[in-house]
Amino acid sequence: MEQMSLFEMDNGGFIPEQEGLQGQGGDQGSGTVDLSMPLANRLRPRTLEDFVGQEHLLGPGKMLRQLIERDQISSMIFWGPPGVGKTTLASIIAGKTRSAFINFSAVTSGIKEIKEVMQQAEADRRRGRRTVLFVDEIHRFNRAQQDAFLPYVEKGSIILIGATTENPSFEVNGALLSRCKVFVLKGLTEEDLGKLLRHALEAPEGFGHQGVEMTDRQIRAIAAFANGDARTALNTLEMAVLNGQIQPDGSILVTDEGLEQCVSRKSLLYDKSGEEHYNIISALHKSMRNSDPDAAIYWMLRMLEGGENPLYIARRLVRFASEDVGMADSQALQVAVAAYQACHFLGMPECDVHLAHAVTYLSMAPKSNACYAACEMAKKDIRELPDEPVPLQIRNAVTGLMKELHYGEGYEYAHDTEEKLTRMQCLPDALKDRVYYEPTQQGREAEVKKRLQEIKDWKNQR
Numbered sequence: 001m002e003q004m005s006l007f008e009m010d011n012g013g014f015i016p017e018q019e020g021l022q023g024q025g026g027d028q029g030s031g032t033v034d035l036s037m038p039l040a041n042r043l044r045p046r047t048l049e050d051f052v053g054q055e056h057l058l059g060p061g062k063m064l065r066q067l068i069e070r071d072q073i074s075s076m077i078f079w080g081p082p083g084v085g086k087t088t089l090a091s092i093i094a095g096k097t098r099s100a101f102i103n104f105s106a107v108t109s110g111i112k113e114i115k116e117v118m119q120q121a122e123a124d125r126r127r128g129r130r131t132v133l134f135v136d137e138i139h140r141f142n143r144a145q146q147d148a149f150l151p152y153v154e155k156g157s158i159i160l161i162g163a164t165t166e167n168p169s170f171e172v173n174g175a176l177l178s179r180c181k182v183f184v185l186k187g188l189t190e191e192d193l194g195k196l197l198r199h200a201l202e203a204p205e206g207f208g209h210q211g212v213e214m215t216d217r218q219i220r221a222i223a224a225f226a227n228g229d230a231r232t233a234l235n236t237l238e239m240a241v242l243n244g245q246i247q248p249d250g251s252i253l254v255t256d257e258g259l260e261q262c263v264s265r266k267s268l269l270y271d272k273s274g275e276e277h278y279n280i281i282s283a284l285h286k287s288m289r290n291s292d293p294d295a296a297i298y299w300m301l302r303m304l305e306g307g308e309n310p311l312y313i314a315r316r317l318v319r320f321a322s323e324d325v326g327m328a329d330s331q332a333l334q335v336a337v338a339a340y341q342a343c344h345f346l347g348m349p350e351c352d353v354h355l356a357h358a359v360t361y362l363s364m365a366p367k368s369n370a371c372y373a374a375c376e377m378a379k380k381d382i383r384e385l386p387d388e389p390v391p392l393q394i395r396n397a398v399t400g401l402m403k404e405l406h407y408g409e410g411y412e413y414a415h416d417t418e419e420k421l422t423r424m425q426c427l428p429d430a431l432k433d434r435v436y437y438e439p440t441q442q443g444r445e446a447e448v449k450k451r452l453q454e455i456k457d458w459k460n461q462r
Contacts, residue, residue, distance in 0.1 A: 039238040040231045042205045043196075044088055046095055052196050052230070053188040054085060064089075064183055071097055073132070075153050075160040077168050077177070080185030083229030086163035090134040093161065099130040105137065114148045118157065125157045138162035139171035146173040153179050187228020194223045196230055197237055211251030212241050218259055225263040236262050277308075281316060284359070289324050293363035300359050301352065310351050314340035317358050328368035328443035335361045366443030374436040381431065388428030423459045 045051045048058055048065060057064040067073050073093060078086040094101040102117055121131040133149075135141070152158045153176065160180065162168075168177055188196070197219050200206035222240070226233035239262045244252040280299055287295035303313055314336070321336040339358035343351040397407035412422035425432055439449035 038235070039200060039206060040234040043200055043203065043234065044091060046092065048092060051085060051088065051092065053192040054185055057183055057185070068093055068096055073097065073159055073161070075158075075180045077138070077162045077164065077172065077180045077182045078185055079164055079166075079168050079182055081187050081228060082165055083226075083231035083233075084185045084187055085230065086185060087134075087136060090136075090161055090163065093132065094134075097130075097132055099132045099159070100124055101132045102134065104133055104135045111145055111148060114145060118148065118152050121152060121157045122155075125155070131158045132161060133158045134161045134163070136163050137165075139164040139166040139168070143173055146176050150176050150179075188226075188230055188233075189228070190220065190223040193226055193228075193230065193233045194219055197222060197233060200234060200237055207241055207252075210241070211249070212244065212254065213247075213251055214240075214254045218254060218256070221259060221263060280306075281313075284313075285316065285320060285324075288320060288359060288363045289367065291363050291367070293360045296359045296363045297356050300355055304348065304352055304355070310343040310348055310355060311340065313355055314343045314358070317355070317362060320362055323372040324367055324369055325362060325365045326368045326371040327439060327445040327448050328366040330444065332362055332365045366445070368440045368442045368445045370437060370439050370445065373438070377436045381434065385430070388430050391425060391428060393424060394426055419458065421455060421458060423462055 048068065051058060056062065059065065068089075078089060080086060090103070094103075100121075102121075104113075104117065117133065121133065124131055135149075138146070149158070149160055150173070153160050160176075162172070162180065164171060168182055172180075201212050201214065202208050218240075222233055222236050225236060240254050240259050241252055243258045243262070244254045245258070247253055280303055284296055284299040284303070287299055300313060304310060317336040318333070318340055321332040325332040335358050339354045342354035345351075346354070392406050393408065393410040393412075395402070395407040397403045397409075402408075410424070412424040414420050414422050427434060437452075439445045439452060441449060
């Protein structure tokens with residue numbers, strides 16, 4: 001079995017990775033463990049049996065497990081949040097496949113490096129040797145860089161394995177994506193993370209020789225804090241152990257006080273420009289629409305804690321005030337705009353309560369999407385129907401020629417009437433009977449509905 005995993009050096013070149021360094025336990029050739037390596041690297045699994053989580057893909061009889069065990073892999077994309085095993089799976093494939101294996105980083109590599117690797121892969125293909133190319137963070141490649149892989153994937157020069165935290169539907173070239181099987185990796189459960197942490201405390205590659213004392217409650221606290229991310233869990237454990245109290249017998253006691261300093265702020269899954277951004281703003285919007293202030297406040301604060309700009313949230317609330325509350329409570333728009341101004345004046349962290357105020361008000365306000373529906377119906381007619389001329393009676397006759405052409409002829413000034421109403425037609429002839437705004441019975445809009453009906457009745461009677 002030949003492996004040629006390439007890692008970028010500081011000078012921009014590439015060197016082959018030493019065989020046997022990808023698995024758990026560091027230098028497997030000498031049987032020693034390099035304890036200076038990060039804990040997550042020391043404990044990286046080498047086999048599917050050691051791998052924790054992703055049972056839906058790697059359980060007995062599951063597709064991905066069978067493909068790896070039979071060495072029948074094809075081009076694929078691993079999509080999932082950070083720390084769930086994307087790179088580790090690639091390492092396991094490296095240990096199983098009878099191919100040249102190249103590890104390629106989208107962060108540090110460009111078109112030049114891609115072409116060099118592809119030329120080598122094509123030469124190997126002609127000699128009957130297959131190349132597996134693992135591309136970490138493939139979403140960081142632009143379209144042109146991704147296109148460079150396409151002919152080699154089509155010819156079979158390489159089997160591409162890409163890893164991404166972003167939705168590949170948005171971030172991966174459609175032609176390339178159509179030639180890859182997408183496997184969705186899930187965040188690890190707290191049970192999975194607990195198993196991983198206990199292994200780290202017992203294994204020689206971890207803290208097995210240091211006699212670390214931790215309670216099950218402390219392990220569960222780290223698992224909860226890690227939010228499905230194995231790397232975060234192991235890094236937090238390592239920090240807690242390094243800051244533990246050394247006992248007279250040489251063992252290490254992890255205290256609650258020390259652990260609290262390591263898990264003081266939860267690392268929430270939130271990417272301000274990725275799919276999770278849209279998932280959470282959707283959750284906020286729909287929670288308010290469903291008049292659920294508890295859920296709405298939760299999702300709003302998830303965004304703030306994840307680093308979202310409060311002005312972005314405030315802008316979405318302004319939109320919601322007219323789209324989903326509308327005429328049922330016109331005060332909602334004023335509240336939303338005031339919240340935006342408060343966020344602009346104060347910023348974080350003080351403005352969180354103003355956003356909570358607005359979110360609560362909008363959640364509890366009566367709901368009407370009549371204004372939104374009117375906009376959508378009118379836009380549909382504008383896009384699909386011919387541009388209708390403005391009726392002559394509501395045109396301004398600002399020149400003599402316009403007056404000769406009857407501009408403004410027949411205009412009725414509503415303020416000249418006792419009722420402040422006229423029967424003058426304002427829509428084009430082709431749309432004169434079209435109804436866009438249909439008020440509901442919700443909140444103050446019930447009064448608007450009554451008023452509108454009175455206006456229509458008055459016009460019909462004349």
